[in-house]
Amino acid sequence: MYKMILVPVDLTAPSRALLQRAVDFANTCNASIHVTYVEPGVSNYSLEDIEIELESVHEANQQKRLQQLRDLCADLPIPPEHIYMTQGNVAGHLIQLASAIHADLVIMGEHHSFWHMQHINRQVEKKLNCDLLTMVL
Helix, strand or coil, X not given: CCCEEEEEECCCHHHHHHHHHHHHHHXXXXXXXXXXXXXXXXXXXXXXXHHCCCHHHHHHHHHHHHHHHHHXXXXXXXXXXXXXXXXXXXXXXXXXXXXXXXXXXXXXEECCCCHHHHHHHHHHHHHCCCEEEEEEC
Protein backbone atom coordinates (compact mmCIF):
# COMPACT_ATOMS: atom_id res chain seq x y z
CA MET A 1 0.00 0.00 0.00
CA TYR A 2 1.11 3.61 0.45
CA LYS A 3 4.08 4.49 2.68
CA MET A 4 4.89 8.12 1.82
CA ILE A 5 2.08 10.63 1.33
CA LEU A 6 2.63 14.21 0.20
CA VAL A 7 -0.10 16.71 1.13
CA PRO A 8 0.07 20.17 -0.47
CA VAL A 9 -1.82 22.86 1.43
CA ASP A 10 -2.71 26.47 0.72
CA LEU A 11 -2.97 27.81 4.32
CA THR A 12 -6.75 28.27 4.17
CA ALA A 13 -9.27 26.79 6.60
CA PRO A 14 -10.12 23.88 4.27
CA SER A 15 -6.44 22.86 4.38
CA ARG A 16 -6.88 21.79 8.01
CA ALA A 17 -9.75 19.52 6.97
CA LEU A 18 -7.61 18.15 4.13
CA LEU A 19 -4.76 17.40 6.54
CA GLN A 20 -7.08 15.64 8.97
CA ARG A 21 -8.53 13.49 6.20
CA ALA A 22 -5.03 12.72 4.89
CA VAL A 23 -3.92 11.69 8.37
CA ASP A 24 -6.96 9.42 8.71
CA PHE A 25 -6.07 7.83 5.38
CA ALA A 26 -2.40 7.50 6.39
CA ASN A 27 -3.47 5.68 9.55
CA THR A 28 -5.16 2.98 7.48
CA CYS A 29 -1.94 2.12 5.66
CA ASN A 30 0.66 3.10 8.28
CA ALA A 31 2.09 5.80 6.00
CA SER A 32 4.09 8.92 6.81
CA ILE A 33 2.82 12.38 5.91
CA HIS A 34 4.86 15.14 4.28
CA VAL A 35 3.24 18.58 4.06
CA THR A 36 4.16 21.29 1.59
CA TYR A 37 3.15 24.86 0.85
CA VAL A 38 4.17 26.61 -2.36
CA GLU A 39 3.72 30.37 -2.46
CA PRO A 40 2.73 31.13 -6.07
CA GLY A 41 5.03 33.53 -7.83
CA VAL A 42 8.75 33.96 -8.31
CA SER A 43 11.35 32.49 -6.01
CA ASN A 44 14.00 35.19 -6.35
CA TYR A 45 13.90 38.83 -5.38
CA SER A 46 13.99 41.23 -8.26
CA LEU A 47 16.70 43.88 -8.42
CA GLU A 48 13.98 46.47 -7.95
CA ASP A 49 12.90 44.86 -4.67
CA ILE A 50 16.44 44.91 -3.34
CA GLU A 51 16.94 48.51 -4.44
CA ILE A 52 13.87 49.67 -2.55
CA GLU A 53 14.67 47.41 0.42
CA LEU A 54 11.69 45.11 0.19
CA GLU A 55 13.89 42.13 0.96
CA SER A 56 13.06 42.45 4.67
CA VAL A 57 9.34 42.48 3.81
CA HIS A 58 9.76 39.25 1.82
CA GLU A 59 11.61 37.66 4.75
CA ALA A 60 8.90 38.72 7.22
CA ASN A 61 6.19 37.28 4.96
CA GLN A 62 8.13 34.03 4.64
CA GLN A 63 8.43 33.72 8.42
CA LYS A 64 4.71 34.45 8.80
CA ARG A 65 3.82 31.75 6.24
CA LEU A 66 6.10 29.24 7.96
CA GLN A 67 4.38 29.89 11.30
CA GLN A 68 0.96 29.54 9.64
CA LEU A 69 2.11 26.22 8.21
CA ARG A 70 3.31 25.01 11.61
CA ASP A 71 0.04 26.11 13.22
CA LEU A 72 -1.93 24.27 10.52
CA CYS A 73 -0.05 21.06 11.33
CA ALA A 74 -0.22 21.45 15.11
CA ASP A 75 -2.12 18.80 17.05
CA LEU A 76 -2.49 16.36 14.18
CA PRO A 77 -2.71 12.75 15.44
CA ILE A 78 0.25 11.91 13.18
CA PRO A 79 2.74 14.78 13.01
CA PRO A 80 4.16 15.36 9.54
CA GLU A 81 7.51 13.70 8.97
CA HIS A 82 8.62 16.85 7.18
CA ILE A 83 7.20 20.27 6.31
CA TYR A 84 8.35 21.98 3.10
CA MET A 85 7.84 25.56 1.99
CA THR A 86 8.96 27.28 -1.19
CA GLN A 87 7.90 29.83 -3.79
CA GLY A 88 7.32 29.65 -7.51
CA ASN A 89 5.50 27.36 -9.89
CA VAL A 90 3.08 25.41 -7.71
CA ALA A 91 2.54 22.43 -10.01
CA GLY A 92 6.22 22.21 -10.92
CA HIS A 93 7.36 22.19 -7.30
CA LEU A 94 4.78 19.57 -6.32
CA ILE A 95 5.88 17.25 -9.11
CA GLN A 96 9.58 17.71 -8.25
CA LEU A 97 9.04 17.25 -4.51
CA ALA A 98 6.91 14.13 -4.95
CA SER A 99 9.70 12.62 -7.03
CA ALA A 100 12.50 13.76 -4.67
CA ILE A 101 10.92 12.25 -1.55
CA HIS A 102 9.67 9.16 -3.43
CA ALA A 103 6.05 9.83 -2.54
CA ASP A 104 3.76 7.06 -3.64
CA LEU A 105 0.62 9.17 -3.13
CA VAL A 106 -0.22 12.86 -3.31
CA ILE A 107 -3.43 13.95 -1.61
CA MET A 108 -4.69 17.30 -2.88
CA GLY A 109 -7.72 19.33 -1.93
CA GLU A 110 -10.03 20.89 -4.44
CA HIS A 111 -12.28 23.81 -3.53
CA HIS A 112 -15.61 23.91 -5.32
CA SER A 113 -15.16 27.49 -6.49
CA PHE A 114 -11.39 27.81 -6.61
CA TRP A 115 -10.60 27.35 -10.31
CA HIS A 116 -6.88 28.08 -9.85
CA MET A 117 -6.38 25.03 -7.62
CA GLN A 118 -8.38 22.87 -10.02
CA HIS A 119 -6.03 23.98 -12.81
CA ILE A 120 -3.00 23.08 -10.67
CA ASN A 121 -4.50 19.67 -9.89
CA ARG A 122 -4.85 18.97 -13.63
CA GLN A 123 -1.24 20.02 -14.31
CA VAL A 124 0.05 17.78 -11.50
CA GLU A 125 -2.12 14.88 -12.58
CA LYS A 126 -0.56 14.84 -16.06
CA LYS A 127 3.08 14.64 -14.90
CA LEU A 128 3.04 12.99 -11.49
CA ASN A 129 4.88 9.66 -11.19
CA CYS A 130 2.72 8.38 -8.35
CA ASP A 131 -0.96 8.11 -7.45
CA LEU A 132 -3.04 11.23 -6.93
CA LEU A 133 -6.08 11.42 -4.67
CA THR A 134 -8.15 14.60 -4.94
CA MET A 135 -10.50 15.38 -2.07
CA VAL A 136 -13.32 17.85 -2.60
CA LEU A 137 -13.31 20.32 0.27
